[in-house]
Amino acid sequence: MADERTTNGRTTTDEHNTICAVDIEGFGGGDRTRPNYVALREGMYTAVEQAFQRSGIPWDNCYHEGAGDSILALAPSTVGKATFAANLPTALAATLRAHNAEHPPEERLRLRMALHAGEITRDARGVTGTAIIHAARLLEAPPLKEALRTSTGLLAVIASAWFYDEVIRQHTENAPEDYVRFDVSVKETSGTGWIRLPDGARPEPPPRHEIEKREDTAPANGSSVVTVSPVVRPASPEFYQVVDAIEAIPCMQGEHTRSFVIDQLRFAGAIRYFPNRRAHVTSILRTCLDFEDGVVQLVTAISEQEPSGSLPLNRLVSLLGNGA
Template sequence: MPNRETPAPRWNIGSKLSRVGPVANAMHYTIFAVDVAGFNAPGRTNLHRLIVRSGLYRAVEDALATSGVRWRACHRIDLGDGVLVLAPGAYPKAVFGERVPQELAKNLSAHNSVHSPEEQIRLRMALHAGEITRDAHGFTGSAIIHAFRLLDSRAVKDALSASDGDLAVIASNWFYEEVIRHIQFGDPGAYISVFAAVKETTARAWVHLPAIDAPAV
């Protein structure tokens, strides 16, 4: 009998890949990333995680808006258990170093005060800045990778675990030296020098535990 099997499809992969290129040259962004601690804890159901995600986005968006940063003006990438925000260079970076952490800590405290332990949110937050390239699929750049290395470091995880608060911030050494150290009304001394060692990255960074009663600037 003749072979009537359907022939295997032939994918013209090369031609498709050749059309995927950068849609713009690299641009400078402030990198703001947050990650929910214990998001996959066994005590949480999928409904709990949906409530956590809803509360997370509300807390982050409100913190940015109160600080003068338009949510829709930023690029937002959902991380499942967190969110990556890329703010255009037109926004002063000092806002992210002094105002956003305080506002975010307040919002988390408000959320946690009316939710069960399984629905409460404790966050790690990373701050960095750098050149980022966009292509047909999203954004990439060594600055984003560095921010995620900081976010995943033991230094900020231990700081949050040892804290009674809901937020631990880790800033890159570049962001501290170029932005935070020069903030007129902030408190650079509240940042503690640490070393973040994750995968191929070993770098100096700075950890801060925002106080929710600190006055907004």
């Protein structure tokens, strides 16, 4: 049921919609030509439209708009949400495979998809609403990007906490056991998302072990390559010495610059945020130790924000190089 109102001569309509947003992975990367980009966009639209139809979701009854490498589609309340949960993920994976089988590598698609639902407002210029913004933030969540990057498949799906609780987990045909819960923090949005890889399996995370010296991970400002031997153990005295050294670095003292450093890490979404600076730095280091080369990534990201010869950064590198 839609609520229509007129304000200052403009008519708007409020209604509850199922929200589906998709985005092409790595759209701007690679040595692509304009015809390649056209083929990618056309392939995305064709794959999504065909997947909707195969799932029993009438594409022509949905509002949809594109923005370069993404599509926003809204289904009215007359379309059952269960069709998005039970049928759409596998249908879209199938249409993506069909597209890729007929195109060269530079025109092959991998997509991220977000599922949510909520109140939206339509006007003469399109649609808006906090639910749409939330879906867009989910689509940009680092854990979703990382899940697709490390997946063997072509599609990664993230469902909002509401959509998972109220739709997906209610019925076994929605494959609720295939979703994994992640914390999501993107811009103003902080909450929970549930991620599924309908056509691929994410590899097991590598075991935590000694970080080896690598020529390609030298900090950009000329500091020494980072090695940690032995591995710094969480909650050990050495661990807190490293926390002290990180906290003393200027770019890690401000929340904005600290967030910019975190954004450069491939596992940024796994880092738990704390408003207290020391607690946040401690959380960052703990998470880095859980990932292969995590500390190397952190020091490299910090070095890109610090001036050449930064004494606090050099102290950190020295501390790590001596095994803390």
